Amino acid sequence: MTQGNQQIVLAEIPQGKLSPEHFRAVEADRPVPQDGEVLVRILYVSLDAANRAWMQGATYRSALKAGDVMAGGALAEVVESRSPAFMAGDLVFADTGWQTYATLPARRLARLPRLDPLTHLLSVYGVAGLTAYFGLLECGRPKPGETVVVSAAAGSVGSIVGQIARLKGCRVVGIAGGAGKADLLTSELGFDAAVDYKVGDTRRALRAACPDGIDVYFDNVGGEIFEACLFNMANHGRIACCGAVSQYDGVAPKAGPRGVPGLIVTKRLRLRGFIVSDFDDQRAAALEQLTSWVESGQLKVREDVIDGLENLPAALVGLLAGENIGKRMVKVG
Amino acid sequence: MTQGNQQIVLAEIPQGKLSPEHFRAVEADRPVPQDGEVLVRILYVSLDAANRAWMQGATYRSALKAGDVMAGGALAEVVESRSPAFMAGDLVFADTGWQTYATLPARRLARLPRLDPLTHLLSVYGVAGLTAYFGLLECGRPKPGETVVVSAAAGSVGSIVGQIARLKGCRVVGIAGGAGKADLLTSELGFDAAVDYKVGDTRRALRAACPDGIDVYFDNVGGEIFEACLFNMANHGRIACCGAVSQYDGVAPKAGPRGVPGLIVTKRLRLRGFIVSDFDDQRAAALEQLTSWVESGQLKVREDVIDGLENLPAALVGLLAGENIGKRMVKVG
Numbered sequence: 001m002t003q004g005n006q007q008i009v010l011a012e013i014p015q016g017k018l019s020p021e022h023f024r025a026v027e028a029d030r031p032v033p034q035d036g037e038v039l040v041r042i043l044y045v046s047l048d049a050a051n052r053a054w055m056q057g058a059t060y061r062s063a064l065k066a067g068d069v070m071a072g073g074a075l076a077e078v079v080e081s082r083s084p085a086f087m088a089g090d091l092v093f094a095d096t097g098w099q100t101y102a103t104l105p106a107r108r109l110a111r112l113p114r115l116d117p118l119t120h121l122l123s124v125y126g127v128a129g130l131t132a133y134f135g136l137l138e139c140g141r142p143k144p145g146e147t148v149v150v151s152a153a154a155g156s157v158g159s160i161v162g163q164i165a166r167l168k169g170c171r172v173v174g175i176a177g178g179a180g181k182a183d184l185l186t187s188e189l190g191f192d193a194a195v196d197y198k199v200g201d202t203r204r205a206l207r208a209a210c211p212d213g214i215d216v217y218f219d220n221v222g223g224e225i226f227e228a229c230l231f232n233m234a235n236h237g238r239i240a241c242c243g244a245v246s247q248y249d250g251v252a253p254k255a256g257p258r259g260v261p262g263l264i265v266t267k268r269l270r271l272r273g274f275i276v277s278d279f280d281d282q283r284a285a286a287l288e289q290l291t292s293w294v295e296s297g298q299l300k301v302r303e304d305v306i307d308g309l310e311n312l313p314a315a316l317v318g319l320l321a322g323e324n325i326g327k328r329m330v331k332v333g
Numbered sequence: 334m335t336q337g338n339q340q341i342v343l344a345e346i347p348q349g350k351l352s353p354e355h356f357r358a359v360e361a362d363r364p365v366p367q368d369g370e371v372l373v374r375i376l377y378v379s380l381d382a383a384n385r386a387w388m389q390g391a392t393y394r395s396a397l398k399a400g401d402v403m404a405g406g407a408l409a410e411v412v413e414s415r416s417p418a419f420m421a422g423d424l425v426f427a428d429t430g431w432q433t434y435a436t437l438p439a440r441r442l443a444r445l446p447r448l449d450p451l452t453h454l455l456s457v458y459g460v461a462g463l464t465a466y467f468g469l470l471e472c473g474r475p476k477p478g479e480t481v482v483v484s485a486a487a488g489s490v491g492s493i494v495g496q497i498a499r500l501k502g503c504r505v506v507g508i509a510g511g512a513g514k515a516d517l518l519t520s521e522l523g524f525d526a527a528v529d530y531k532v533g534d535t536r537r538a539l540r541a542a543c544p545d546g547i548d549v550y551f552d553n554v555g556g557e558i559f560e561a562c563l564f565n566m567a568n569h570g571r572i573a574c575c576g577a578v579s580q581y582d583g584v585a586p587k588a589g590p591r592g593v594p595g596l597i598v599t600k601r602l603r604l605r606g607f608i609v610s611d612f613d614d615q616r617a618a619a620l621e622q623l624t625s626w627v628e629s630g631q632l633k634v635r636e637d638v639i640d641g642l643e644n645l646p647a648a649l650v651g652l653l654a655g656e657n658i659g660k661r662m663v664k665v666g
Contacts, residue, residue, distance in 0.1 A: 053595075059599040060599055219594055222593075222594045222595060226593075226594055227589075239594075241594040241597040241598045242598065243598055244594050244595040244598060247595055253591050253592060253595055254591065255588035255589065255590075255591055256560075256588060256589030256590045256591055256592065256593035256594075257588075257589045257593060257594075258585075258586050258587065258588055258589055259586060259589065260555075260559075260589035260590060260593050261552060261555050261559055261572075261574040261577050261589075261590075261604070261606065262386075262555060262577040262580055262586055263606075264574040264604055264605075264606035265574045265575065265576055265577060265606040265607070265608070266392040266393055266606070266608075267606060268605075268606045268607050268608060268611060269604075269605070269606050270603070270604065270605045270606075271594070271597055271602075271603070271604040271605075272597075272601075272602070272603045272604075273594065273596075273597035273598040273599070273600060273601045273602050273603075274598070274601055275598070275599075275601060278601060
């Protein structure tokens with residue numbers, strides 16, 4: 001085994017669309033853990049639209065800078081521990097960045113159980129699954145019989161949101177790009193209807209698909225699709241604001257959707273932004289429920305696993321272009 | 334007493350800014366109540382920014398059409414009742430429109446107590462006071478020590494919102510147009526600070542006035558001021574969406590504020606739109622609390638009473654331009 005550490009560095013902050021040229025592969029020495037630190041070997045790196053938002057400025061974390069090892073959450077295995085909290089062989093989740101090895105203070109690691117397949121720890125039992133679960137149930141608060149719409153519906157979060165909404169007795173409409181994804185939603189994932197936003201006039205298509213209006217909209221994308229949903233909301237509807245991927249891959253944020261805040265008033269809507277860690281205190285119960293749905297076959301998990309650290313830049317660019325179905329991750333070690 | 338009925342008709346739907354030329358005074362016969370109806374004489378007509386929004390399209394009521402008697406809520410006295418629910422001399426609130434007499438089905442009238450001054454029934458004990466009360470306390474949910482910001486702060490609703498927030502132990506910053514209004518907020522109404530948006534760079538002025546961010550923003554205006562507040566919200570802040578007067582007096586609604594929904598996500602904000610009737614079940618308790626604050630001198634009521642039905646068009650145009658302080662109404666009879 002080499003003593004080196006393969007890394008992908010964010011060489012330059014993109015001013016427009018992100019491309020693989022903004023990254024650079026480098027080799028560093030394998031890091032040595034100090035007192036209280038843990039050395040981990042990265043197994044799978046999670047790819048998330050938020051990775052791009054971190055390049056735009058401070059969000060719920062500080063902004064990325066040119067020259068940083070690219071940040072990213074990963075499933076990793078402890079190689080050497082200088083903390084009593086972990087031992088070699090432990091499986092953990094952490095923001096390790098895009099590299100083969102990392103040292104981190106023990107408090108930055110979350111221990112994970114070994115289960116089969118391991119990849120579920122980054123999809124349904126990871127940030128994606130918990131984001132879907134808490135965003136829909138805590139922020140959306142759907143009632144049986146209500147109409148739930150989710151955007152980026154074939155993605156890691158959206159595909160789970162729609163299935164949970166069905167399990168809760170709702171009518172579910174997914175918005176996705178392309179006929180293939182739209183078909184997948186209704187034929188394999190049990191959605192009641194799908195809207196292909198690439199066809200155009202999403203607002204009218206939603207009106208047809210949701211004749212009584214939208215009671216809960218789970219927003220992953222912002223922008224024009226947010227606006228199309230806003231105009232189709234039913235009175236007293238709720239919007240779970242999870243992300244705004246349509247706004248991440250460019251320069252300055254554009255003007256917001258028309259109808260804000262006017263339609264929020266007249267339709268008496270509730271919007272709530274969240275990130276998954278807001279619900280850490282309910283995490284154990286959520287994982288128990290998700291496990292039961294997956295094991296009984298009621299919740300289908302779609303994953304999109306790409307091999308090789310060197311493919312991370314292209315995999316992220318592709319995710320921002322919507323080429324994945326389900327949870328995208330890269331197998332590193 | 335004449336048997337005529339003086340009316341102000343909306344002669345034309347404005348395509349841009351509203352002006353008195355869009356209205357026309359006419360004289361009709363005094364209407365005769367049918368079975369189940371009540372004839373009322375209008376005493377005071379309430380002027381509200383929403384009057385202009387009703388000309389733009391359907392809101393929580395159907396849109397106004399050219400040729401309609403202009404709609405508007407009013408304090409009125411029953412002249413003749415053909416319903417067992419009311420008798421001559423009763424005081425009521427109803428959407429009578431801009432005229433000296435009106436007949437309405439009994440179910441469209443709300444009985445009011447006689448109190449002194451009667452005008453308080455349209456200000457602090459009317460839609461304005463209840464809107465402030467419910468919007469702040471139910472949608473904003475301020476906690477003692479938090480920073481509350483309200484726009485249109487010298488207006489009928491804003492002036493009450495700020496005072497209630499003070500009574501609840503909050504630090505209160507009002508946004509208003511002009512040095513005179515800003516002074517009034519701090520010198521007479523007990524606000525901790527005021528921002529004059531006519532000076533420019535409201536976003537920076539708010540940052541200085543709210544160094545720890547805004548916990549609750551009570552939005553009466555939408556548009557650029559909404560955006561300036563959005564960028565200054567504290568994490569987990571709440572926005573009570575009450576109205577969007579900056580968007581009413583023109584043609585199509587413009588693009589929304591930047592930062593929607595991106596900042597809603599990263600700051601984990603909650604936005605809630607409401608109209609006062611959503612809280613009808615809590616109305617009695619709210620009126621009791623408001624009465625106690627007014628009678629003890631803790632809540633100051635500002636009113637702006639103009640005389641004469643014929644002055645209604647100019648009074649509404651002036652209200653949209655922000656010329657009033659406190660609740661504007663027109664004494665008709």
